[in-house]
Amino acid sequence: xxxxxxxxxxxxxxxxxxxxxxxxxxxxxxxxxxxxxxxxxxxxxxxxxxxxxxxxxxxxxxxxxxxxxxxxxxxxxxxxxxxxxxxxxxxxxxxxxxxxxxxxxxxxxxxxxxxxxxxxxxxxxxxxxxxxxxxxxxxxxxxxxxxxxxxxxxxxxxxxxxxxxxxxxxxxxxxxxxxxxxxxxxxxxxxxxxxxxxxxxxxxxxxxxxxxxxxxxxxxxxxxxxxxxxxxxxxxxxxxxxxxxxxxxxxxxxxxxxxxxxxxxxxxxxxxxxxxxxxxxxxxxxxxxxxxxxxxxxxxxxxxxxxxxxxxxxxxxxxxxxxxxx
Amino acid sequence: xxxxxxxxxxxxxxxxxxxxxxxxxxxxxxxxxxxxxxxxxxxxxxxxxxxxxxxxxxxxxxxxxxxxxxxxxxxxxxxxxxxxxxxxxxxxxxxxxxxxxxxxxxxxxxxxxxxxxxxxxxxxxxxxxxxxxxxxxxxxxxxxxxxxxxxxxxxxxxxxxxxxxxxxxxxxxxxxxxxxxxxxxxxxxxxxxxxxxxxxxxxxxxxxxxxxxxxxxxxxxxxxxxxxxxxxxxxxxxxxxxxxxxxxxxxxxxxxxxxxxxxxxxxxxxxxxxxxxxxxxxxxxxxxxxxxxxxxxxxxxxxxxxxxxxxxxxxxxxxxxxxxxxxxxxxxxxxxxxxxxx
Numbered sequence: 001x002x003x004x005x006x007x008x009x010x011x012x013x014x015x016x017x018x019x020x021x022x023x024x025x026x027x028x029x030x031x032x033x034x035x036x037x038x039x040x041x042x043x044x045x046x047x048x049x050x051x052x053x054x055x056x057x058x059x060x061x062x063x064x065x066x067x068x069x070x071x072x073x074x075x076x077x078x079x080x081x082x083x084x085x086x087x088x089x090x091x092x093x094x095x096x097x098x099x100x101x102x103x104x105x106x107x108x109x110x111x112x113x114x115x116x117x118x119x120x121x122x123x124x125x126x127x128x129x130x131x132x133x134x135x136x137x138x139x140x141x142x143x144x145x146x147x148x149x150x151x152x153x154x155x156x157x158x159x160x161x162x163x164x165x166x167x168x169x170x171x172x173x174x175x176x177x178x179x180x181x182x183x184x185x186x187x188x189x190x191x192x193x194x195x196x197x198x199x200x201x202x203x204x205x206x207x208x209x210x211x212x213x214x215x216x217x218x219x220x221x222x223x224x225x226x227x228x229x230x231x232x233x234x235x236x237x238x239x240x241x242x243x244x245x246x247x248x249x250x251x252x253x254x255x256x257x258x259x260x261x262x263x264x265x266x267x268x269x270x271x272x273x274x275x276x277x278x279x280x281x282x283x284x285x286x287x288x289x290x291x292x293x294x295x296x297x298x299x300x301x302x303x304x305x306x307x308x309x310x311x312x313x314x315x316x317x318x319x320x321x322x323x324x325x326x
Numbered sequence: 327x328x329x330x331x332x333x334x335x336x337x338x339x340x341x342x343x344x345x346x347x348x349x350x351x352x353x354x355x356x357x358x359x360x361x362x363x364x365x366x367x368x369x370x371x372x373x374x375x376x377x378x379x380x381x382x383x384x385x386x387x388x389x390x391x392x393x394x395x396x397x398x399x400x401x402x403x404x405x406x407x408x409x410x411x412x413x414x415x416x417x418x419x420x421x422x423x424x425x426x427x428x429x430x431x432x433x434x435x436x437x438x439x440x441x442x443x444x445x446x447x448x449x450x451x452x453x454x455x456x457x458x459x460x461x462x463x464x465x466x467x468x469x470x471x472x473x474x475x476x477x478x479x480x481x482x483x484x485x486x487x488x489x490x491x492x493x494x495x496x497x498x499x500x501x502x503x504x505x506x507x508x509x510x511x512x513x514x515x516x517x518x519x520x521x522x523x524x525x526x527x528x529x530x531x532x533x534x535x536x537x538x539x540x541x542x543x544x545x546x547x548x549x550x551x552x553x554x555x556x557x558x559x560x561x562x563x564x565x566x567x568x569x570x571x572x573x574x575x576x577x578x579x580x581x582x583x584x585x586x587x588x589x590x591x592x593x594x595x596x597x598x599x600x601x602x603x604x605x606x607x608x609x610x611x612x613x614x615x616x617x618x619x620x621x622x623x624x625x626x627x628x629x630x631x632x633x634x635x636x637x638x639x640x641x642x643x644x645x646x647x648x649x650x651x652x653x654x655x656x657x658x659x660x661x662x663x664x665x666x667x668x
Contacts, residue, residue: 162618169625261505264511284607302505
């Protein structure tokens with residue numbers, strides 16, 4: 001991808017791309033800072049922390065609670081605590097999880113890898129559905145197929161992930177005891193989990209890509225490619241889909257957040273040890289360091305996703321320019 | 327058209343929940359835990375047709391596997407608008423009428439269970455209806471609040487100087503791309519886990535509003551910017567109409583249509599968030615029913631295998647409602663159904 005960009009230096013592309021990336025980075029860092037600060041303030045100000053529940057235990061004295069709060073630094077003013085947290089976070093130290101009693105950074109890193117695999121599989125699945133069905137539809141070009149795709153889009157974007165995850169659970173229950181049993185941690189389970197996570201996304205991708213592709217098929221440049229005598233498949237693949245890709249890449253950047261949010265339910269129901277199910281344990285334990293860590297990590301992931309989308313967009317765009325000049 | 331019908335049906339269910347539910351949603355019956363749905367019959371054991379549908383009484387045949395057997399000795403006919411427990415409709419009108427039920431109200435008579443009962447012997451259908459009422463109260467309220475915040479932010483951004491506009495839109499874009507459910511959960515962690523129903527409802531409404539205003543703000547800003555230089559606004563300005571009056575009387579009415587469409591689309595997103603919170607045990611809590619905590623019964627594999635429809639009915643309701651809202655929004659605005667929702 002970078003070679004592609006590098007070959008267009010004569011058009012002052014590198015400075016432009018760098019400036020763009022720099023701008024996005026500054027925006028991203030600001031976003032991460034603001035989100036962390038707001039979450040931190042909310043978590044600290046609302047009263048009650050992981051130790052408030054201890055007050056109901058008669059065997060724990062008020063002094064012990066104070067001592068615990070002092071050890072975890074919960075007795076100092078909020079801005080100072082945020083500053084301490086931030087400077088430690090900059091060095092990779094996110095404190096210790098109160099419920100799991102291990103460093104937050106290590107805990108999150110391990111879980112994030114799992115969610116990354118799941119989200120990557122979900123995006124690939126969504127892309128496959130969107131591209132495959134859209135290609136099929138513009139190739140066949142019948143009203144029935146188009147209506148079918150519209151209906152599919154409506155169903156996909158409307159079906160709640162909680163229903164999808166429970167349906168997968170039901171499938172595993174139905175298959176239990178038969179030879180085609182799906183056990184936790186098996187590749188089949190991973191695929192089904194990814195589909196449950198990715199199906200609503202597939203709906204969004206499909207709707208967008210299908211609309212753009214059908215629109216592009218009647219554009220002048222596609223007519224020209226046809227007139228040159230190119231085969232219909234080549235026209236769709238090389239010319240129409242490139243233009244239709246632009247909004248899809250933007251959606252890809254936005255989908256990171258949607259996938260992280262969706263992973264909460266899907267991972268909890270289907271027992272995938274990722275960031276979503278970790279967030280649920282963090283909230284149930286009112287584990288402030290862990291909640292902060294997850295919020296920080298997810299906003300970083302969202303920012304990275306947007307950055308990647310931006311770079312992809314530039315790459316896709318410039319190639320369009322270059323092929324017109326050739 | 328279909329969208330409007332579905333949404334209207336849900337609204338009717340929400341308003342008339344107490345009449346529609348044959349029993350009190352908290353009422354436990356110890357002698358029929360985890361029962362399957364009643365089979366409504368028209369043909370008696372002698373093979374002849376009855377005018378009224380009826381059900382048989384049931385008894386547990388296998389207490390370990392929770393299977394039930396019908397006692398065909400006596401038929402209990404069903405009726406419309408039967409009298410039952412007193413309840414307050416919309417907390418105003420006291421009534422004892424229920425849309426349907428077993429006519430015989432004696433202790434020995436069986437109860438009609440359209441969706442069976444849960445582990446405590448509570449009627450799932452009655453709980454589902456009550457849950458829809460709660461969800462259709464919380465989600466539109468949250469959406470309304472989010473829309474008000476979003477419209478306000480959008481107007482400010484549309485009228486502000488370039489630098490302020492850039493700043494506000496930067497924050498809005500960040501809100502749009504962040505994982506909403508993670509933020510909602512983080513905010514939820516700041517408050518005690520177990521809350522009484524009213525506080526839980528208020529808390530959820532406010533968290534949803536704070537997390538969900540961004541789409542509305544972005545849309546409003548764009549519409550305000552494009553409307554600001556239209557002839558009708560310039561004309562109003564030229565005749566000396568004051569700024570706020572132009573905004574309220576000229577701009578807002580003209581951009582209200584897309585705003586309303588967007589507002590309808592926020593409701594399902596909040597409904598799903600509410601379900602997620604309650605499902606995870608940090609939303610509305612037992613014994614109050616919500617679509618989310620009704621679904622937590624579906625995590626039990628053996629029950630899920632035997633009675634999928636009963637256990638998944640809350641999720642199916644959400645699915646239908648979301649489809650209804652999307653069709654409705656599509657009808658008011660001829661556009662694609664694929665607007666971004668999280």
